[in-house]
Amino acid sequence: MIRLLHIADIHLNTGFASKENVVREQLKEGLVKSFERAIGYVIEEDLDGLILAGDFLDNDKIPFKLEQTILALFEKLFYAEKHLFYATGNHDPMNTTLFLKKFDEEPFFHYFDSDEPKHLQLTMPSGDILEVVGCGHKSKNEKRNLIKQFPRKINDHIWLGIGHSSVPSAFSVGLKEQYMAASLEDIESLKYDYFALGHIHIQQLLSNRIAYSGNLQGLNYKEIGDKGGLLVELMHDDIRVTPKVFNEIQWEAFDFELTEALTTLSELETALLTFVSEQISDIDRSSNRLILRVNLEGRTSLAHGLKETENLDYLSSVIKRKIGLLSVDLKPLSVSTLVDKQFLLNEKTVLSEAISISKHLNENKELLERLLELPIFKATMTYTEKIAEIRRILEVTEEDLIDCFVRGKI
Numbered sequence: 001m002i003r004l005l006h007i008a009d010i011h012l013n014t015g016f017a018s019k020e021n022v023v024r025e026q027l028k029e030g031l032v033k034s035f036e037r038a039i040g041y042v043i044e045e046d047l048d049g050l051i052l053a054g055d056f057l058d059n060d061k062i063p064f065k066l067e068q069t070i071l072a073l074f075e076k077l078f079y080a081e082k083h084l085f086y087a088t089g090n091h092d093p094m095n096t097t098l099f100l101k102k103f104d105e106e107p108f109f110h111y112f113d114s115d116e117p118k119h120l121q122l123t124m125p126s127g128d129i130l131e132v133v134g135c136g137h138k139s140k141n142e143k144r145n146l147i148k149q150f151p152r153k154i155n156d157h158i159w160l161g162i163g164h165s166s167v168p169s170a171f172s173v174g175l176k177e178q179y180m181a182a183s184l185e186d187i188e189s190l191k192y193d194y195f196a197l198g199h200i201h202i203q204q205l206l207s208n209r210i211a212y213s214g215n216l217q218g219l220n221y222k223e224i225g226d227k228g229g230l231l232v233e234l235m236h237d238d239i240r241v242t243p244k245v246f247n248e249i250q251w252e253a254f255d256f257e258l259t260e261a262l263t264t265l266s267e268l269e270t271a272l273l274t275f276v277s278e279q280i281s282d283i284d285r286s287s288n289r290l291i292l293r294v295n296l297e298g299r300t301s302l303a304h305g306l307k308e309t310e311n312l313d314y315l316s317s318v319i320k321r322k323i324g325l326l327s328v329d330l331k332p333l334s335v336s337t338l339v340d341k342q343f344l345l346n347e348k349t350v351l352s353e354a355i356s357i358s359k360h361l362n363e364n365k366e367l368l369e370r371l372l373e374l375p376i377f378k379a380t381m382t383y384t385e386k387i388a389e390i391r392r393i394l395e396v397t398e399e400d401l402i403d404c405f406v407r408g409k410i
């Protein structure tokens with residue numbers, strides 16, 4: 001059996017420039033600690049090695065201190081006779097990782113930084129022969145599917161593939177850059193025993209032998225929850241993949257609905273304290289390791305108060321201190337003034353007229369015909385598609401109109 005830890009997308013030298021000093025330093029330290037934990041796990045559990053599936057680093061600026069830490073941690077692995085398989089990703093600097101040259105002669109270091117797939121054969125302590133195929137890149141914007149050039153498994157050794165690549169069918173939040181895109185079928189057709197992927201930060205198994213490990217610690221509010229890597233145990237005709245948690249700091253984001261009942265900032269403070277405590281009751285909060293965002297949404301008589309950064313900062317600091325968190329960011333995502341809708345509709349105003357017109361826009365045939373003549377449609381669009389597009393544009397909701405008028409946007 002061969003046992004490896006698969007991790008990726010650590011982005012170890014991320015700057016967290018938008019954060020205040022204290023939080024920034026803790027986030028940076030947290031990344032290093034998470035990586036130390038992963039290295040420690042490989043050594044303590046006596047695994048055979050560590051796979052870094054790209055984006056280990058984030059950019060060219062690697063602080064000297066961090067460089068030294070990386071060298072020391074890599075050395076620790078090699079001293080313990082653990083293999084390190086590192087394939088570069090789109091965020092790994094191309095020519096600036098000169099400090100890793102130190103390990104050019106190191107038999108346990110296997111660096112896949114070329115856009116030519118590299119194929120190694122190693123005899124592992126168990127006596128199993130491991131065939132490893134991986135590649136890196138020459139451009140941050142690799143459009144070619146280099147995985148297509150990987151050789152297929154041709155013997156009964158254990159085959160491991162490593163690549164930093166976007167698989168279009170994988171789950172990701174928002175639009176992820178299509179970097180070295182390869183389809184799941186391309187990877188499956190290689191018939192490898194395991195394929196370690198990097199690039200998408202959400203841990204997921206695309207099949208029982210192909211997986212993204214996700215990143216070691218979240219980098220922003222989109223990367224919430226536990227983070228870590230995958231323990232991969234490879235046998236000749238079997239495989240076991242087990243998630244392992246390594247993150248030091250944990251990001252979370254919640255939506256808080258403002259209600260009419262909250263009429264003072266003090267009531268809001270109490271409500272937020274209860275809400276946040278409930279939301280995080282299942283999370284281990286030892287050592288203030290949570291960084292939270294609370295999105296505020298809804299209509300409230302407190303809207304004006306919540307426009308003031310000073311008030312938001314004050315509320316954040318109270319929640320942070322009373323609950324014991326690393327940081328809280330209260331974000332008024334869509335907060336608007338409380339209005340009496342029925343009253344507004346019944347008034348003789350431009351707003352009530354606008355609402356009644358918007359309700360009937362889609363039924364106005366003369367208007368639809370005029371709009372169809374506008375040069376705004378793609379040549380390939382059918383009549384039905386054009387009508388659907390017009391209806392989409394005309395769909396000005398009551399809420400949007402009220403917002404525009406009441407907030408004084410018009």
Ligand SMILES: [Mn+2]
Nearest residue numbers: 055089090199
């Ligand atoms: Mn990437």
